[in-house]
Each structure stands twice: as structure tokens, then as C-alpha cells.
Amino acid sequence: MTPAQAAELAERTRYRVIGAILVVLGIAGYLLFANGVSADLVSEFGMNASATTKLPDWIIPSYATATALSAICLFLGGFQLARGFGKWTNLVFGIAVLLFIFAFLTWATRDASINLAGMIKSALLRAVPLTLGALSGILSERAGVVNIAIEGMMLAGAMVGALAGSLALQRWPAEQFGSLSLWVGLVAALLTGAALALIHAVLSIRYKVDQIISGVTINIFSLGITSFISARFLQEFQELNNSGIFRTVPIPVLSQIPFLGPILFESNVFTYLTYILLVVVHVALFYTAWGLRTRAVGEHPKAADTLGINVFRTRYLAVLLSGLMAGLAGGYFTLGSVGRFDEGMTAGRGFIALAAVIFGNWTPFGAFGASLIFGFADSLQGKLAILRVPIPSQFLLMAPYISTMIALAGLVGRATPPAASGQPYEKQ
Amino acid sequence: MSAQATALTSGKPKPSTWQQVRETLGLPVLAFITALAVGGVIIILTDLEVLGAFRDTLGRLAPAGYTRLILSLVLALVAVGLYFGAERVLARVMKNPPYWQTVALSVLGGVGSLILAYFLLRSAGFDQALDAAQKAVSTAYGAMLEGSLGSLSAIVAALQSGDAEARRLAFYPMLESLVAATPFIFAGLSVALGFRCGLFNIGAEGQLFMGAIFSAFVGYSLKGLPAVIHIPLALGAGALGGAVWAFLPALLKAKVGTHEVINTIMMNWIAIRLSEWLLNGPMKRPGTANPVSPTIEASAELPRFFADPIRFHLGFFIALGAAAFIYWFLFRTTWGFEIRTVGANPFAAKYAGMSITRNYLIAFCMAGALAGLAGANEVLGLNHNLAVAFSAGTGFDAIALALLGKSHPLGVVLAALLFGTLRSGGTRMQNVAKIPVDIISVVQALVIAFIAAPAIIRALYRYREERRAAAH
Numbered sequence: 001m002t003p004a005q006a007a008e009l010a011e012r013t014r015y016r017v018i019g020a021i022l023v024v025l026g027i028a029g030y031l032l033f034a035n036g037v038s039a040d041l042v043s044e045f046g047m048n049a050s051a052t053t054k055l056p057d058w059i060i061p062s063y064a065t066a067t068a069l070s071a072i073c074l075f076l077g078g079f080q081l082a083r084g085f086g087k088w089t090n091l092v093f094g095i096a097v098l099l100f101i102f103a104f105l106t107w108a109t110r111d112a113s114i115n116l117a118g119m120i121k122s123a124l125l126r127a128v129p130l131t132l133g134a135l136s137g138i139l140s141e142r143a144g145v146v147n148i149a150i151e152g153m154m155l156a157g158a159m160v161g162a163l164a165g166s167l168a169l170q171r172w173p174a175e176q177f178g179s180l181s182l183w184v185g186l187v188a189a190l191l192t193g194a195a196l197a198l199i200h201a202v203l204s205i206r207y208k209v210d211q212i213i214s215g216v217t218i219n220i221f222s223l224g225i226t227s228f229i230s231a232r233f234l235q236e237f238q239e240l241n242n243s244g245i246f247r248t249v250p251i252p253v254l255s256q257i258p259f260l261g262p263i264l265f266e267s268n269v270f271t272y273l274t275y276i277l278l279v280v281v282h283v284a285l286f287y288t289a290w291g292l293r294t295r296a297v298g299e300h301p302k303a304a305d306t307l308g309i310n311v312f313r314t315r316y317l318a319v320l321l322s323g324l325m326a327g328l329a330g331g332y333f334t335l336g337s338v339g340r341f342d343e344g345m346t347a348g349r350g351f352i353a354l355a356a357v358i359f360g361n362w363t364p365f366g367a368f369g370a371s372l373i374f375g376f377a378d379s380l381q382g383k384l385a386i387l388r389v390p391i392p393s394q395f396l397l398m399a400p401y402i403s404t405m406i407a408l409a410g411l412v413g414r415a416t417p418p419a420a421s422g423q424p425y426e427k428q
Numbered sequence: 429m430s431a432q433a434t435a436l437t438s439g440k441p442k443p444s445t446w447q448q449v450r451e452t453l454g455l456p457v458l459a460f461i462t463a464l465a466v467g468g469v470i471i472i473l474t475d476l477e478v479l480g481a482f483r484d485t486l487g488r489l490a491p492a493g494y495t496r497l498i499l500s501l502v503l504a505l506v507a508v509g510l511y512f513g514a515e516r517v518l519a520r521v522m523k524n525p526p527y528w529q530t531v532a533l534s535v536l537g538g539v540g541s542l543i544l545a546y547f548l549l550r551s552a553g554f555d556q557a558l559d560a561a562q563k564a565v566s567t568a569y570g571a572m573l574e575g576s577l578g579s580l581s582a583i584v585a586a587l588q589s590g591d592a593e594a595r596r597l598a599f600y601p602m603l604e605s606l607v608a609a610t611p612f613i614f615a616g617l618s619v620a621l622g623f624r625c626g627l628f629n630i631g632a633e634g635q636l637f638m639g640a641i642f643s644a645f646v647g648y649s650l651k652g653l654p655a656v657i658h659i660p661l662a663l664g665a666g667a668l669g670g671a672v673w674a675f676l677p678a679l680l681k682a683k684v685g686t687h688e689v690i691n692t693i694m695m696n697w698i699a700i701r702l703s704e705w706l707l708n709g710p711m712k713r714p715g716t717a718n719p720v721s722p723t724i725e726a727s728a729e730l731p732r733f734f735a736d737p738i739r740f741h742l743g744f745f746i747a748l749g750a751a752a753f754i755y756w757f758l759f760r761t762t763w764g765f766e767i768r769t770v771g772a773n774p775f776a777a778k779y780a781g782m783s784i785t786r787n788y789l790i791a792f793c794m795a796g797a798l799a800g801l802a803g804a805n806e807v808l809g810l811n812h813n814l815a816v817a818f819s820a821g822t823g824f825d826a827i828a829l830a831l832l833g834k835s836h837p838l839g840v841v842l843a844a845l846l847f848g849t850l851r852s853g854g855t856r857m858q859n860v861a862k863i864p865v866d867i868i869s870v871v872q873a874l875v876i877a878f879i880a881a882p883a884i885i886r887a888l889y890r891y892r893e894e895r896r897a898a899a900h
Contacts, residue, residue, distance in 0.1 A: 148689070207881035212628055212689050216827055217876045223821075224869025225470075231864035232474050351693055358690065394705035401694035401701075405676075408686045422687070 018093050019080035025100045026074025033107035034066035043106045044113030049121040049262040052250070062110040069103040072096075108387045119379050121263045126375035127368070128274050128336070129154070132329035133353025134360065134367035135281050136193075136322040142285060142362060143318030144298035144420040145204060148215030150326050151350025152222030153196045157189035157330025159226040162341035163234070164188030165243025165334070174244065185243050186331050193327020194320050196222060201319040205312055208424040227343045234341060245339045246270065270336040273328065274368075282364040294318050298418035301425045311425050329353070355404035362417065374400040456832050458885050459878035460846070467871045468565045471863060475564040481557035489553055496552035503545035511538030567861045575856020576605050576849040596738050601852065603740040607810065609848025611636075611822050613747035614802035616829030616840040617754050618670075618795040623835040624758060625791035626771035631677060631692025632799040633823025634699035635670035639800025641703055642669030644807045644814035645711065647724030658727040663746070663804050670800020671793040673699060678792035682785040688792070696823070707816050721814040730809035743809040748841065750798065755837040757794075767791045799823065821869075828876045847872070 041062045047055035073096050079085070085092045105116070133150045140147035165185025172180045196218055203214035234241040246268040255265040285291035296304040297314045305311050334341050352374055359373075360366025381396035472478055489497070510517065514534035518525035550558055578601035586598035615632050622629030629635075643666035650658065677691035706712075707719035714722070730741045758764035770777040770787045778784055802822060807814055829847060833839025854868040878885050 146689075148693075203877065203881055207883050209877075209880040210628075212630070213827070213831070213876065213880050216630065216824060217873050217880070220821075220824055220828075220869055220876070221873035224866045224873060227866035228470070228864045228870060229474065231866065348697055351697060354690070355694065392705045392709060394701040394708075398698050398701045401697045405680070405691055405694050408690060409680055409684050417687075 015080065015084050015089060018089055019077050019084075022073055022077025022080055022093070022096050024077075025096060026070045026072075026077055029070030029073055029100055029103045030067060033103045034063055034070060037063045037066065037107065037110055039063045041110040043109040043111075045105075045109070045117075046113060046115030047117050047259055048115070049117040050266055052255070052266070053258065053262055055117075055258055057113065058116070060106065062106050065106045066103045069099045069106075072099055108384075108389050112387065114383060114387065117259060117263060119376070119383070122379040123372055123376035124263060124271070125267070126378050127371035128270050129329045129332045129349060130353045130356050130371035130374060131274050131278065131368050132270075132325050132332065133350055134356040134371055135277060135364060136325035136329065137354050137357040138285075138362055138364060138367060139281065139294075139325060140197075140319050140322035141357065141421050142298045142418055143294045143315045144301060144418060144423070144425070145201070145315055145319050145322075146211040146215065146422045147197075147200070147319070147322055147326075148212055148354070149196065149200050149218035149222070149350075150329075150353050151346055151348065152215075152219035153193040153323055153326035154330035154333070154350050154353075155226050155344070155346045156196055156222045157193045157327035158333040158345060159230060159234075159330075159341045160192040161185045161189035161327075161331040162241055162243045162334035162339070163229075166240050169243060170239065179246065182244060182246055182335055185335050186328070189331030189335070190324050190327045193325070193330060194323040197319050197323020197326070200323070201316050204424060205315050205319075208426075211422055211424070223344065226341075230341060230343050241340045243335055243339055246336055268336055270328075270332045277325070278364050278368055285364070295418070298420055301420050305425075305427065311427070315425070326350070352400045355400045358404050358417075359400075359407045373403075452834070455882055455885060456843075456879065458889060459832075459875050462878060462885065462888065463871045463874035464569075466874055467867055468569070470870065471568050471867065472561045472564055475561070478557060478560045478564055481560045482554070485553050485557050493552040496548050497554075500545040500548035500552065503541045503548065507538045507541035507545065510534060510541060514538075568857055568863045571860040571863075572850070572853035572857040574853075575601055575860075576853030578602050592735075596734060596736075600738055601856070603734070603738050605845070605849040605852045606744050607739050607741070607848070608852045609844045610743045610747045610809070611802040611805055611819075612826065612829055612844035612847050613751060613841055614798050614805060615822050615826030616833060616844050617751060617837060618798035618802070619826045619830035620833060620835040620837070620840050621754060621758070621767075621791055621795045621798065623830055624771045625767045625787060626774065627678075627681070627788065627792055627795075628689050629674070629692065629792065629795045629799070630689055630827065631674060631695050631796070631823070632802075632826050633819065633821070634692065634696035635673045635796040635799035636803035636819055636823050637696075637699040637703050638669035638673040638803070639666035639797075640669075640803030640807045640814055640818065641706060641711070642666055642800070643804035644721050644724060647728035647808060648722040648813075650728075651725055653725075653727055655727040655729075655731075658725065659730065659808070662724070662728045662808055663801060666800045666804025666807075667797035668800070670796040670798065670803070672796070673800070674792045674796025675789070678789050681792075682788045700817070703814075704816055707814065711814070713813070719816045723813045724808065728808055729812055730805070732809075739810060741809040743805040746801075747805070747844075750801065751837040751841050754798075758837070763790065799826075825872060828872050828879075831876055831879045 039061070042059050043062045043065070045058040045060075047053075047058055076092055076096050080089065080092070105114075108114075133154060136150050136153070137147050162185065165181055165188075168181035168184035172184075174181065200211075200214050200218055203209045203217070204211040230241075248266060248268050249272075250262075250266040251272075255261045257265070283291075285295065293304065293309050294314055294317075296307075297309060297311050297318075301311045304314075330346070333345055338345075353371070356367045356370040356374060359370040360368070377396045377399045381393035384391055384393050384396070511534050514530045514537065515525065518530055518533060546558070578598055583598045586594040589595075615636065618632050618635070619629045643662045646662045646665040647658075650661070653661070673695060674692075677688045677695055680686045680691055681688045704719065707721060711721045713720050730743050730746075732739060732741045734740060758768060766777065766782045767787050767790065769780070770782060770784055770791075774784055777787070803819070806818060811818060825847060829840055829843045832843040832846075833841070850868050850871070851865075854865040857863050857867075858865045
């Protein structure tokens with residue numbers, strides 16, 4: 001069998017697998033979420049993410065909706081098996097999964113109500129640090145330097161953000177200077193992320209240390225030094241750990257859009273920065289010369305070198321930018337969320353960001369989508385107990401990791417990293 | 429060396445035993461000392477007394493003191509310049525500076541200037557601050573030494589007095605270090621075995637958790653078995669748990685080619701969440717709200733050798749046995765040879781007919797089993813139950829161990845003893861000197877960095893490594 005034929009066979013198998021999964025989703029959807037539900041039960045979804053809008057709740061019949069959604073999944077699966085959606089397969093698959101999840105929500109809220117808009121907003125807020133961390137990973141890995149240290153950079157950014165913000169608050173109180181102290185803290189967090197990234201870059205590019213080892217070193221170092229400084233100073237002197245948080249600022253016209261407005265456009269500066277950076281990084285990576293050079297260095301550094309691109313300088317810059325992103329992500333935990341630093345507060349979210357990078361196929365918007373899914377799973381697991389759904393919440397917490405392994409294994413589509421990712425470049 | 433012996437080898441004289449020891453131990457020892465020095469600097473810079481003393485002295489410094497301060501800073505810069513640039517200095521004075529003169533100028537000049545600067549600083553009025561700094565470091569590291577090895581005077585007194593309790597208390601630190609080193613031996617062997625096969629086992633932490641879960645389950649659910657059956661069964665269950673957890677990433681790497689680092693990191697977190705669910709649900713001890721498993725049966729506990737408070741248990745010798753077994757396996761069997769070949773050069777191994785898949789699976793599953801034993805050791809020998817987040821990052825420290833020990837079982841055991849000593853000393857350092865134990869993590873990270881990038885150490889101590897080699 002030639003490679004082309006083998007690839008063709010693999011593709012057809014993948015389509016059949018997806019079709020089969022869709023059929024199973026349709027049948028399971030009916031059996032789990034519609035069967036046995038009495039026809040008069042209704043699901044009530046709150047539509048207001050904030051107190052400013054007054055949309056009425058969305059009330060739908062539970063049985064009918066779940067059955068309809070399952071039927072759609074079944075039909076899509078049948079169509080995929082029979083004729084196939086071709087290059088729309090992935091999109092259709094994504095939509096079908098969304099329908100399945102909505103059927104699940106309908107069943108979970110039968111004869112009850114949840115605030116759907118609130119859940120989506122909570123998912124978005126949880127996705128902000130994941131997206132920023134994922135942008136960090138994308139920038140670095142697209143240039144060929146694996147960045148396992150996102151977690152460490154986030155943690156250090158969080159601590160320095162809180163510390164600098166608190167110190168600045170003492171120096172420039174909020175009554176006279178407004179949120180100046182918060183911006184000072186933010187810049188400090190950015191610089192900390194960049195500093196750690198510089199260490200990572202020097203170790204892995206100049207000294208050619210294995211990039212995983214240097215990443216793990218930075219993680220251990222960051223956890224150690226932040227816990228050390230936190231225990232030495234921040235616990236004793238509470239005024240050093242009290243930075244306050246950025247206020248929520250609604251965008252004038254856009255936040256009036258029904259349902260989506262309060263969710264997307266009534267948030268703090270971190271969310272808005274995330275939107276801007278998503279577009280900026282996407283355009284920069286895929287539509288500028290700098291982005292092309294960076295990606296070239298990550299795919300085939302030797303070819304890029306022969307074209308005259310300075311591989312080392314490109315990688316240094318990419319890793320530094322990656323550090324800035326990770327520092328920003330870390331700043332969110334303190335300056336955008338709680339206003340104080342607790343030891344180890346990132347709790348593995350740097351690794352979920354890494355999972356989002358892989359699951360989103362190393363593209364900014366893909367990673368954003370993945371972060372939204374992971375954020376939604378995170379916000380869902382808190383509600384499961386209230387809704388009396390018999391799934392342990394920890395299983396939902398495992399979802400990002402399991403889905404990343406599935407994506408990496410190529411079960412639902414190949415996740416291909418940049419070709420030269422992970423190998424130090426030797427100039428010859 | 430005789431000419432005949434030289435002709436038989438590659439042409440270079442075979443290094444003497446002393447040189448071999450210095451070559452293998454040189455870098456790790458220097459890395460460790462430098463890391464401790466940097467740790468000491470961090471301790472000084474974050475000590476409130478020291479900072480306060482410096483600020484006070486700066487506040488009331490006399491004009492004469494200012495000049496001395498500036499002078500001492502200049503001398504410090506001179507010291508650095510002399511240490512790193514002695515050759516350039518001498519080259520301006522004479523044509524071909526002989527080697528010993530360069531060494532003398534750099535070492536004596538550098539150290540001498542530094543000492544002069546120190547005394548100048550003292551006379552400028554900073555003597556209290558400097559004393560406080562010295563006290564901070566000596567209290568910290570003194571407490572660490574006492575916590576890890578015990579105090580000599582206490583040991584001597586206890587031995588002389590003959591009181592059993594006093595003797596136990598005197599020997600407690602040293603034996604506690606051995607207790608702390610035991611999971612490091614297992615986990616370090618796990619990562620080292622992975623390295624030997626060219627695989628990066630970051631998943632030691634998750635495999636540790638699974639081993640702990642499996643062995644705890646066997647420990648508390650099987651009742652009425654004699655210890656001689658229960659203990660091996662529980663240990664075996666722990667090894668099985670770790671091996672099972674390592675199997676999937678190894679299979680994915682061998683079949684699909686996905687990087688085992690990402691997969692094992694994901695498996696780590698899945699294992700942690702899984703343990704959280706189990707300890708809040710099926711494996712939860714009845715009658716308590718805490719997420720903790722039932723206490724294991726007495727027949728499953730690893731026997732301890734001394735009475736309380738000494739916790740030294742059989743696990744240490746099992747770990748040593750595992751190290752010996754891994755040494756024999758890697759260096760004295762064909763399987764081990766194949767694994768090492770695959771690690772050294774997969775293409776050559778494949779050309780020689782060795783199955784890469786099979787070797788990856790064997791190596792990674794054995795590595796998983798070892799990490800699982802680390803978890804089982806903690807459950808069966810120390811805690812006697814399973815609690816959430818019972819492991820303080822042993823799996824990640826194990827990476828440092830494997831690097832420090834150059835992936836050799838003997839090196840790993842020595843490195844694990846060192847780290848166990850550090851950890852148990854760190855606990856005492858936190859209790860007595862009020863220095864957070866996280867400084868140990870910082871020292872560990874620095875050790876990894878220095879070992880992984882030897883050029884840094886060579887740049888710092890260059891007159892000891894490169895110059896000597898060039899002179900020979």
C-alpha cells in the first residue's frame with residue numbers, strides 16, 4: 001500500500017468512526033436524556049448574565065427537546081456514514097457534540113432551572129487564563145521551543161502581580177490615583193513571566209538543555225520561590241497581599257446585545273485583552289512576515305537558517321513573548337480574580353492551557369475554543385451536585401486531560417505539532 | 429602509563445581512580461554546593477532582621493562610612509574581575525604567564541579582595557548587619573544539618589547515658605532522613621530507567637498515586653491474611669497499579685508516536701482527580717468527613733525496626749533491593765542491554781533487530797511499577813492509609829534525582845539519600861529557624877539547572893575544570 005493509499009484508508013476509517021460516534025450519541029441521547037422523562041416537565045434556563053438585562057427565562061419542554069436533539073445527532077451520524085460530510089466533518093462533529101451537551105443540560109434541569117447565561121459567562125471567565133496560557137504555549141511551540149513551564153510562569157506572574165499591586169496601592173492609593181496600582185501590578189506580572197521565559201530560553205537555546213528539563217526546572221523553581229516568599233512575607237504582612245482587582249467595565253453599546261452582550265462585553269480588562277490578543281496573535285502568526293519566519297523556524301530551522309533567518313534570535317523573541325503572555329495569565333488569578341496570592345493557586349491550570357494548545361491544534365482560535373470547552377466543563381462540575389446529576393464532579397475535571405490524549409492519539413483528527421518542536425538547534 | 433598500554437587504548441592515558449571519581453562526582457558536588465550557596469543568599473536577602481539592620485545602618489551612616497561603603501563595593505567588583513579575568517591582567521604585565529601564577533592571581537586575588545571588602549564593610553558600620561546575615565545562614569543550615577543527621581553531642585550523650593528513649597530521640601533525625609529517602613529511591617529509579625530507554629517519565633507522580641491507590645485497597649480490603657502473604661501482595665498491587673498507569677502512554681508512544689511527556693503529564697492529573705473521586709466516594713473511610721481511606725490491616729503494614737518515634741521501616745531495604753535489581757537488570761541481562769541500546773540509538777537498535785515497541789513497553793511499565801512501589805511504600809510503611817494529595821511532588825523531584833545520579837542505580841541511591849536528608853532537614857529548618865521548607869525546592873531546581881547545563885558550573889569554577897584539563 002502506498003503512503004497515499006494508507007492515508008486515504010486512515011481518513012475513511014476516521015470518517016466512519018466519527019459517523020459511528022454520532023449515531024451512538026443520538027441513541028444514547030434519547031435513552032439517557034429523553035426516555036422516561038415525563039412529557040409535561042419543562043427545563044428553565046436563565047438568560048441573564050448580569051442584573052442589567054431583564055430577559056425572561058427560556059422555558060422548553062424537556063422530553064421534546066431532548067428527543068429532537070438526539071434525533072438530529074442520529075440523522076447526522078447516519079448521513080456521515082452514508083455519504084460523509086467531507087471537509088465539514090469536524091465542524092459537524094463539534095456541532096453534534098454541542099447538541100448532545102445541550103440535551104444533557106435539558107435533562108439535568110428537568111423540572112428545575114439553572115442560569116444558562118451565568119454558566120456560559122462563568123465558562124468564559126475560567127477560559128480567560130487558559131486562553132492566555134494557551135497563547136503563551138502557541139507562541140513558544142510554533143517557534144520550536146516546547147514550553148512546559150507555562151504553569152510556573154503563571155504562578156510567578158500571579159505572585160509578583162499581587163505583591164507589586166499591593167506595594168503600588170500603598171504608594172499610590174486608589175482614592176487619588178484610581179487603578180494605577182493595578183496596572184503597575186499587571187506590568188510587573190508581565191515582566192516576571194518574561195524573566196522566567198528568558199531563563200527558559202537561555203537554558204534551552206544557548207545551553208541546549210533538553211527543553212522539557214528546563215521547563216520542569218522552572219516549574220519547580222517557581223513553585224518553590226513563590227511559596228517561600230509567600231510564607232516569608234505575604235502571610236505576615238497582609239498589606240503586601242492585598243492588591244484589589246480590576247473593576248468590571250461594560251462596553252457601552254455592545255453590552256446591550258440581548259443574551260450575548262452581558263456575557264461577552266461586561267467584564268474586566270483581562271477578558272478584553274484576551275479578545276484583542278487572540279486577534280493580534282492570529283494575524284501576527286499567520287499573516288505577517290514575522291509570523292512566517294517564526295513558524296518556519298519551528299517547522300524546519302535548518303531551511304530557515306539557509307534563508308538567512310536568525311534561528312536563535314527568532315526563538316528568543318518567541319519565548320520572551322510567550323513569557324509575557326504567561327505572566328499576563330498569572331496576573332489574572334490575582335489582579336483579575338481574587339486580589340490576593342495563595343500558594344500554588346494556579347493548581348495545574350498551566351497544564352490545562354497546554355492541553356488547550358494541543359486540542360486547538362496550535363492555533364489561537366482553536367485554543368480559545370478548547371479553553372471555552374474546558375472552562376464550561378469546569379463551571380458545570382460545580383453545578384452537578386445541585387442538579388442531583390449522578391456523575392462525580394471529578395470526572396468532569398478529568399475531561400480536559402482525557403480529551404487532549406484522545407486528540408493527540410489522532411482518534412478524531414490528527415493534532416500535529418510544529419515539526420521541529422522540542423529539538424535544540426545546532427548551527428552548522 | 430606504559431607505552432604498550434597507551435597503544436592498546438585509544439591513545440589517551442586511562443584516568444586514575446582518583447580522576448574518575450573526581451570526574452563523576454565533580455559536577456554534582458559543585459552543583460550542589462553552588463545551589464546551597466544561592467539558597468543561602470536567598471535566605472539572607474529575605475531575612476527581615478538582616479534587611480532591617482542594613483536599612484538602619486544606611487540611615488545613620490557617617491561620611492567616613494560612605495567612603496568605605498563605596499570602596500568595599502569597588503573592591504568586590506575588583507574581586508570578580510580578578511577571578512574571571514586573571515589571564516588578561518597578567519597578559520598585560522608579562523608575555524606568557526605561567527599557569528600557576530594565573531591560578532594564584534585569580535583565586536588569591538579574588539578571594540583576598542572579597543575578604544578586604546568584607547572587613548571594610550564591617551568597619552563602615554555594617555558589622556551588625558553582616559553578623560545578622562551570617563547568623564541567618566548559620567542558623568538555617570545548622571538547623572537543617574541537625575534535622576537531617578542529628579547533633580553529634582546529643583548522640584554521644586544518649587549513647588553514654590544508656591537511656592533507650594534518649595537514644596531513639598538522638599538517632600531520630602538520621603533514620604528519618606532514610607525514611608524520607610526511600611520514596612525518592614523508588615521514584616528516581618523509575619525516572620532513571622525511563623531515561624536509559626530514551627523515554628522521559630514525567631508521569632512518576634501519577635504512577636505513584638495509582639500504586640498507592642492499588643496497595644491501599646489491597647491493604648484494607650483483604651482481611652485475615654498473614655503478613656508474609658499480605659505485604660508482598662500489597663506491594664505487588666502497588667507495582668501493578670503503577671505499571672498499568674504507564675502502559676497507556678507507552679503504547680501510544682510506540683504505536684502512534686505521540687510524545688510521552690504530554691501524555692504522562694495528562695495521566696498525572698487524571699490520576700490525581702481519580703484519587704480525589706475515590707477518596708470521596710468508593711474508597712472513603714466510613715464515619716468520617718475527611719477524604720481518607722480506611723486504615724490498612726496490621727498485617728499489611730511494613731514492619732518498623734524501632735519503637736516510636738522512629739519510623740524507619742522495611743521499605744528502605746526493599747528500595748535498596750530494587751536498586752540492586754535494576755542494576756543487575758540493566759547491566760547484566762540481555763533485556764537491559766536492549767533497553768540501553770534503544771535508549772542510546774533507536775535506529776541502530778532497530779537495525780540490530782531489537783523491537784522498539786517491546787522495549788519501550790517493558791522499560792516504561794517497569795518504570796511505572798517502580799513509581800507505584802514508591803506510592804505503596806508511603807501507604808504501607810508510613811501513613812498506613814491513603815489521603816488526598818499525600819505526595820509532595822516526589823515524582824518531579826525524582827527527575828532531579830535521575831539527572832543527579834546520571835541514571836545509574838548507585839547514583840540514584842546516593843542522590844536520593846541526599847535529597848531525603850535535605851527534605852527532613854528542611855522540616856526542622858522550618859520549625860526552628862522559621863525558614864519555609866520551600867527553599868529546598870529552590871535548591872533542587874538550581875541543582876537540576878546546574879547539572880543539565882554544566883557550562884554554567886564550568887563558567888563559574890572555570891579555573892578548576894577546563895584549565896586543569898588543558899594543562900594535562
